[in-house]
Amino acid sequence: MRTFAAYFIYMHMQTELSFQSLGISEPLLAGIRDMGFEHPTPVQQLAIPKLIAQPTDSIVLAQTGTGKTAAFGLPLLQHINTAARHIQALILSPTRELALQITQDLRDMGKYLPGLHIVTVYGGSSIQQQIRQLKQGAQIVVATPGRLMDLMQRQALQLQTVQWVILDEADEMLNMGFRDDIHFILQHASQRQCCWLFSATMPAEIRQIIRQFMHEPAEIVVGSKNTVASGISHEYYVTHAQHKLETLRRLIDFYPELYGIVFTRTKAEAQEISDRLIRMGYEAEALHGDLSQAQRDKVMERFRAKAIHILLATDVAARGIDVENITHVIHFGLPDDLESYTHRSGRTARAGRTGISISIIHLHEMEKLRRLEKMLHIRFIRRSIPSGQQICEKQLYHYFEQLKQTDPSQTDIRIYLQAIKSSLDELSREDLIERMAAFEFQHLLKHYAQAKDLNVPLPEARLANRNNNRNAAFQAERPAEGNWITFRLNAGRAHGLYKASLLQWLLDYTRLPKSAIGKLIILDQYSLIELDAQADLQALHKLRGTHPQGLNESSPAEIFLTKRMPRAKTSTIRENR
Template structure:
């Protein structure tokens, strides 16, 4: 079995690797590290995300640079802020015993003056996103004329994001004598052009086949009617109690709306898309990394470079326009040798695209069946029982309460206690999924047995105004929680939320409009008084409803089913 020592790495790097708990190199590391340590090779490495590419180029670069020289010797270009910070963190960990090695991250959304100051203190390695790196160059804040090693990481993603011209400009500021190391998950024509233009007879290393998917990922698809997509999504989530997933959508609007509806239905979810400020994006990603979020709803662009460990599922709520993007989506799970599941929820007209994706990734999809209500209830019940088996009992803390607990249960025998305990959580799912319809469909014909519409139960809606908006660092999800917390209504009684800069329009069931008005008008936000009013001349309880309510307009994905992860949501 190959170990890191046999790859030719120095003792100080081996010490760092050992301290980080790494024992066996991955396939890309095993092949790339010896080739790069020769010091005079261009290289193209093709491997899926999550296969250890950072160590594959980072360890050789750290061994080859001279820490005594205080100018940039290595440059790593990557597509996103998140990936930039991740690579920087990894390189710093690898170099912990090397002495004076300064690694500086350069990315948008942060103070450029601080980054320029860090560079002028002397950086041997720069890790950068293309746009900010070009800005630094144009300001004359760094000199790349002595760059010896240039890495293009996630090259296909950088090109998909439109960084071709920025990359060309940056490379024109580097010497022709440098070594260029290109790493990519796929090899589209644009990446081939870069390799031909900027590389000299590169060594090519391919882990797996070109453009194929990770072998540790299971691929499944579910065929449902278009209007029942959202219900199917919730059914799949409920069937996987320990799910930790990214749900991909095609548009920013779709991502935000699905996130809002999941929050309303009691799920632990939030959205990540291009309309968020960097501060809002960081807030969402921190919650997701801390696992205080269970479902992240994202667009392809927003999810670029996300590297979060232990993601169990990737769910394609909408298939990507570019089939190759499916490889990037599914690569967010099954990282570092772990397994994962990639799910596509489609209608019958999209089965042909599944066949196309199979050809690209070289793997077959399994056609799944949306679980029945009975299946979901059974899965949730035994997940609860499994938690009881696995829970760690803190004898010291619970000890003082045990006598009182025993006294409370003294009239219940073992069987009765088990039945009552299981029913405490299980009844919620049992009641909700009673007579739940079959969501599986091979065609688009209407079904007579449909779950009730997501927005049903409140009749007409009243449109309202509140003087809070995105300038207050609020997302639609934040505002939904604020409305519910201050008025006492449930999220299911709130309709569309139209978040503006300094104000927001939102809809509530007309029967609750006065309650919301009274609840918000006396409230405050960060010490500022809240101003709330009826929009478009609406009157409480029976005024003219908003345009969308008058015409009964609803997005086609809105579901019928009211569900909740883990049984915590409000159910009817």
């Protein structure tokens, strides 16, 4: 029986080590010097010497943005035999964006290793071109699970020579429904010397992989399990559901230098909010599964270049996003599980920086917030939604601070000022400041002139009885017991279905409110969906011709939703994919 051995746990790293002291070879040291790396991060200090000295099964738990790519990349490159052209290492990544980033980082680190060849394979790009690259030979393949499975089925890629398998962002891949793919790949990489698993959290499915495919793995934990990065401030604002968009707008206005991601539950919600913000004059765009790969690349290119400052994204679309200097993550409603909150929040406060994670919630989400607070060992700070006066004052102060710091000598403006100065002689200094402010902020001042208070007070009774009635918020939204109908969907885990895609599918196409959807139970061959009997169940017909994202090619050609009611005749709705 396989055993599970803990190696060591990082709590407080006191000594600032150098990369040279970790046992890294000179060609790799030259590469990371060119990249501007000076001192290893805590996860690199712990993982690199261990993975270089003893390349055995290992688990590394650390938050995103802590330098995990170099933590596995440098030891891997040191072990690779660049004189051989067969595949020696396989790196699995949840998304195309992350796979490309890993490849680039490995090439930069290994630029002084002669003969190093790395091939990246992912969906949304020509598979024939990737097959040609593989035929030319490579020591390392960086892959997304779906495309790798496709190449294996075409006999274009074999894993018999693979010695190292690295699962990067393992929990993200499981959240995206790649559990069966990972199992299949690990089974076929049977000659591997070791498996290195890197993850931010430790859900039950990770432990299943460890038990089934890893032998006495060493565990390296940076911080503690299932926690968020220490540099994040967790804040929340409580308002009525119909005021959430206006609250979001106020927060954007209140933080003039905000550069962040707003997470939504559905693709439709991300697109709708993005469209409305753009109409209001904000630099925003949406990122979701309905965009083509070219569109996604364009959005991310603009976001990284700060041509847009606000990215609206679903959890699935944001997998693998790695953008520096994000100041805020905003949850337009809390996610259902702690792993999603951890990954969302981890988009800010990367590489030792600080950041703010903001949740815009209504009263019924208070209990969910308290559960996250307890499970993640963090404290959520209640903030008041800024008033119109506070926002205008903040914007004006920011504008004049920028004005004061502007250096006119860097432009040719002075050659045009003589005529302008004479036309402004009649205005006093105070008049000029007042007119500049009015001209620059006339729309903002008009919008917030009669702005009402959007804050919702927390009922004291609810807070006092929270420990005795932990499900009060859930029960307030859910109809009385007995008013639920269970439907059967003949697709399950074996077909690539997972809970997030099922929920998003129901919300996107039926437009049913979230409160009308109860339990979602996904089994191997089928799933159970609980819906409110009082809801418009005719909306289910809108599912015709659609299917949840992630269903693989072995899925049934037809999906059946079977209504199950006690002592009643079964009725069936047939939905074609």
